Amino acid sequence: MTQQLDLAGISDVLVTSALAVLSLALVLYAIAAALARTGPARGPRVLAPVGGVPRHADDKGRPARTTSGRATSTGRAALALVIMGTVLVCLAVLARGLAAGRAPWGNMYEFGLTGSAAVSVAFLLYLRGREVGGLAAWLVAVVLVLLGVSVTSLYTPVDDLVPVLNSRWLVVHVAAAILSGALFTVGAVATTAHLVRRRGGVSDDDPFADLAHSVHLVAFPIWTFAVIAGAVWAENAWGRYWGWDPKETWAFITWVLYAAHLHALSTAGWRRGASLLAVAGFLAFLFNFFGVNIWIPGLHSYAGV
Amino acid sequence: MESQESRASGAQGVAEPPLRGLDRGTPPKPPSELVAWARWAWRRLTAMRTAVVLLILLASASVPGSLLPQRGVASDPSAVPIYYREHPDLAPWLDRLSLFDVYSAPWFAAIYVLLLTSMTGCVVPRCARLWREVRSAPPAAPRRLSKEDGYMSGEVDEAEDALEAAARHLRRRRFRVVRHGDEVRAAKGQVRELGNLAFHLSLLVLLVGVAGGRLFGYEGRVAVVEGSTFANVASSYDALTPAPWADLATLEPLEFTLESFAAEFETEGPRFGEPRGFEALVSYRSTEEGEGTFAVRPNRPLDIGGTKFFLTGHGYAPELTVRDGNGDVAASGPTIFLPVDQTFTSDGVVKVPDARPRSLALQGLFLPTGVEGPEGKGVSAFPGLVNPIVQLSAYTGDLGLDDGSPQSVFTLDFTDLDRLERNGEPWRASLAPGQTVRLPDGLGSVTFDGVSRFANFQVARDPGKEISLVAAILLLGGLTTSLAVRRRRVWVRRGDDGLLEMAGRSLSRRPLPPDELMMLAAAVGLSGGTDERRKGER
Numbered sequence: 001m002t003q004q005l006d007l008a009g010i011s012d013v014l015v016t017s018a019l020a021v022l023s024l025a026l027v028l029y030a031i032a033a034a035l036a037r038t039g040p041a042r043g044p045r046v047l048a049p050v051g052g053v054p055r056h057a058d059d060k061g062r063p064a065r066t067t068s069g070r071a072t073s074t075g076r077a078a079l080a081l082v083i084m085g086t087v088l089v090c091l092a093v094l095a096r097g098l099a100a101g102r103a104p105w106g107n108m109y110e111f112g113l114t115g116s117a118a119v120s121v122a123f124l125l126y127l128r129g130r131e132v133g134g135l136a137a138w139l140v141a142v143v144l145v146l147l148g149v150s151v152t153s154l155y156t157p158v159d160d161l162v163p164v165l166n167s168r169w170l171v172v173h174v175a176a177a178i179l180s181g182a183l184f185t186v187g188a189v190a191t192t193a194h195l196v197r198r199r200g201g202v203s204d205d206d207p208f209a210d211l212a213h214s215v216h217l218v219a220f221p222i223w224t225f226a227v228i229a230g231a232v233w234a235e236n237a238w239g240r241y242w243g244w245d246p247k248e249t250w251a252f253i254t255w256v257l258y259a260a261h262l263h264a265l266s267t268a269g270w271r272r273g274a275s276l277l278a279v280a281g282f283l284a285f286l287f288n289f290f291g292v293n294i295w296i297p298g299l300h301s302y303a304g305v
Numbered sequence: 306m307e308s309q310e311s312r313a314s315g316a317q318g319v320a321e322p323p324l325r326g327l328d329r330g331t332p333p334k335p336p337s338e339l340v341a342w343a344r345w346a347w348r349r350l351t352a353m354r355t356a357v358v359l360l361i362l363l364a365s366a367s368v369p370g371s372l373l374p375q376r377g378v379a380s381d382p383s384a385v386p387i388y389y390r391e392h393p394d395l396a397p398w399l400d401r402l403s404l405f406d407v408y409s410a411p412w413f414a415a416i417y418v419l420l421l422t423s424m425t426g427c428v429v430p431r432c433a434r435l436w437r438e439v440r441s442a443p444p445a446a447p448r449r450l451s452k453e454d455g456y457m458s459g460e461v462d463e464a465e466d467a468l469e470a471a472a473r474h475l476r477r478r479r480f481r482v483v484r485h486g487d488e489v490r491a492a493k494g495q496v497r498e499l500g501n502l503a504f505h506l507s508l509l510v511l512l513v514g515v516a517g518g519r520l521f522g523y524e525g526r527v528a529v530v531e532g533s534t535f536a537n538v539a540s541s542y543d544a545l546t547p548a549p550w551a552d553l554a555t556l557e558p559l560e561f562t563l564e565s566f567a568a569e570f571e572t573e574g575p576r577f578g579e580p581r582g583f584e585a586l587v588s589y590r591s592t593e594e595g596e597g598t599f600a601v602r603p604n605r606p607l608d609i610g611g612t613k614f615f616l617t618g619h620g621y622a623p624e625l626t627v628r629d630g631n632g633d634v635a636a637s638g639p640t641i642f643l644p645v646d647q648t649f650t651s652d653g654v655v656k657v658p659d660a661r662p663r664s665l666a667l668q669g670l671f672l673p674t675g676v677e678g679p680e681g682k683g684v685s686a687f688p689g690l691v692n693p694i695v696q697l698s699a700y701t702g703d704l705g706l707d708d709g710s711p712q713s714v715f716t717l718d719f720t721d722l723d724r725l726e727r728n729g730e731p732w733r734a735s736l737a738p739g740q741t742v743r744l745p746d747g748l749g750s751v752t753f754d755g756v757s758r759f760a761n762f763q764v765a766r767d768p769g770k771e772i773s774l775v776a777a778i779l780l781l782g783g784l785t786t787s788l789a790v791r792r793r794r795v796w797v798r799r800g801d802d803g804l805l806e807m808a809g810r811s812l813s814r815r816p817l818p819p820d821e822l823m824m825l826a827a828a829v830g831l832s833g834g835t836d837e838r839r840k841g842e843r
Contacts, residue, residue: 157574160571162580163581164603210816213814220784221781221785221789228777237604239763241773242515244371244408249370253364253371256364257360260360264354264357266814270354
């Protein structure tokens with residue numbers, strides 16, 4: 001028992017440290033942005049240069065010009081902190097899982113915690129080698145919000161599962177939901193950035209849109225799998241694979257909106273609409289996690305706030 | 306439908322009217338207005354943008370069902386009546402719009418039927434076109450290779466050898482390859498379209514599976530008290546909702562006895578009282594599977610010949626013996642009390658129409674762990690059986706059982722009942738196991754003998770289940786294939802000036818695999834090549 005308590009405590013400490021490290025990273029990103037702006041730059045900074053994306057851009061998505069070296073090194077330090085924060089969150093997830101003696105996604109807090117880790121990892125994997133460095137600060141902010149909300153509002157001490165959750169399918173179904181959710185998050189941030197840049201005159205051919213697309217292409221099948229695994233589990237637990245429980249309904253809505261997004265992408269002249277649909281799909285996903293668990297009574301309500 | 310031939314029109318369904326069959330055999334006069342109209346409507350329906358609009362409609366139409374109470378959705382069967390009581394003006398209107406049965410509403414069905422039609426009309430002609438394409442050779446190289454998505458050029462020592470090497474390399478990489486004069490033409494990734502077709506058709510299969518359950522399946526609920534036996538015939542169920550064509554006369558012949566039921570609850574910490582484990586030990590007898598015992602637990606149903614019994618709930622059944630005014634036992638044995646809260650405070654009634662001189666009815670509240678609550682009212686502090694208490698009030702009069710109208714066993718019809726009183730106060734009693742209390746006016750006595758538990762079983766038979774599972778696997782496989790495989794063409798051409806050019810074109814929205822041309826260049830010994838990747842031109 002003492003060992004369990006220790007691990008849970010360690011997990012909590014790791015989460016707090018990760019919050020601190022990621023906040024610091026965010027501050028550094030802000031400083032880097034400020035330095036880049038006040039550096040010997042040409043004229044007023046434009047978020048999206050008119051006439052397309054510059055071929056070569058630095059890791060802040062802006063033209064690699066004479067931005068001060070300090071800005072670049074600050075950005076690099078921020079990235080190092082993000083990596084460190086990610087490692088801390090992953091360790092926190094690991095400790096939590098060991099403390100509970102099961103997969104660490106049995107309640108909303110653990111879902112948020114593991115989700116934060118997944119978003120950070122996805123973010124680091126996907127942003128490598130792409131001209132979308134400007135997203136880094138935003139994604140760190142999203143991770144901070146998710147982790148912060150999990151710690152302050154959703155926190156629950158390590159505990160056993162209610163019987164109906166005690167199934168192998170919990171591991172598979174929820175893991176797939178977390179993974180696709182993390183990818184949807186990266187996709188939504190990139191899509192939002194793309195939408196903002198469109199207003200600045202960027203065309204369809206935008207590295208942010210490319211990033212969003214490649215993320216969605218992976219996330220959508222995983223989400224499909226999560227829904228199917230959920231249906232199989234529901235059949236095993238309640239005797240029907242689909243019952244239009246609010247959670248199932250919103251999973252379905254999310255799926256349909258992302259399907260609409262993918263179809264709209266290949267409809268001529270609907271690229272902006274397609275982006276809006278992707279954002280709508282993400283909002284449906286968020287509502288499914290927060291709204292349905294908190295406000296709507298249903299079979300999934302035991303998920304534990 | 307996700308990918309499109311990048312250079313073809315965006316809305317694929319429009320490209321080719323699939324109604325050609327209609328005007329087969331008609332003379333070459335302009336088609337009648339009706340045909341033209343039908344053709345126009347079909348083209349509209351099968352256009353990609355129609356599919357997108359229908360998808361958005363489908364998503365929006367699903368929303369009200371999650372916000373309003375729904376009939377036939379498992380969580381709370383009384384949600385709709387409660388809503389009716391709380392919103393007496395609004396509810397009938399919502400009901401008229403089928404908003405309490407959204408997922409079986411005609412307008413909901415209209416959306417998905419249109420969507421499936423649109424989808425089929427879009428995908429099938431497209432796949433027919435693709436099939437023709439697959440059987441023909443990879444197409445000739447465009448005149449200006451440098452305008453393609455990927456392009457490399459450079460000098461080679463032996464152009465002919467290089468072309469051979471390129472063909473070999475591409476074949477090894479599972480391209481379909483033809484040599485034609487000075488060029489090598491290759492194509493790969495048609496399986497993407499197969500996946501696309503599988504994905505979309507799987508939705509039709511899924512519809513068949515869902516329909517199977519909706520037309521031939523049934524769902525039932527039954528509460529079984531410890532020690533009693535359930536026989537699988539329609540009349541044994543507490544609730545049974547059969548599909549229109551379900552055959553209830555031939556239910557799986559079986560019976561089972563609930564030998565014991567065990568529940569564990571958290572006894573410490575902030576989650577005090579939360580369930581930790583349930584187990585219903587049953588012994589079953591079936592003509593098909595013989596006899597046996599089985600521990601039914603959450604996520605572990607009893608499955609006999611495809612009929613599954615799921616443990617979905619439990620509660621207490623206090624054993625009350627009622628003696629009437631003549632001293633005869635008028636009622637005895639366990640009575641199911643329905644839990645009303647997390648600590649299993651439970652409600653129940655005992656109807657004793659045969660008590661003499663006057664028939665009796667008891668209304669009771671059962672507290673598994675009774676403690677003194679606020680205002681002296683008894684409450685249950687824990688869902689487990691620590692200090693069982695049953696609190697009773699009693700009625701006499703006409704129970705309304707003889708007029709033939711159906712009545713719930715869990716409620717009393719108070720119209721012709723009088724509450725028993727003592728000294729002008731309503732009579733109440735609070736009993737612990739083993740205690741007996743006398744009713745006022747010499748009407749008899751009640752003994753609280755002990756407590757049994759009951760288990761709630763959800764019973765389901767869905768003959769379309771396996772079809773739906775196959776559809777789901779097909780759906781996932783098709784989707785993954787159609788999103789992961791990149792369909793593309795590669796050309797290698799020898800120029801007159803001894804220059805070797807190679808180019809790749811992506812036929813989906815995703816770029817060419819990085820390094821594909823580089824590796825091809827390395828395989829043919831292209832030196833000093835330049836890699837020019839173009840990303841635009843979608």
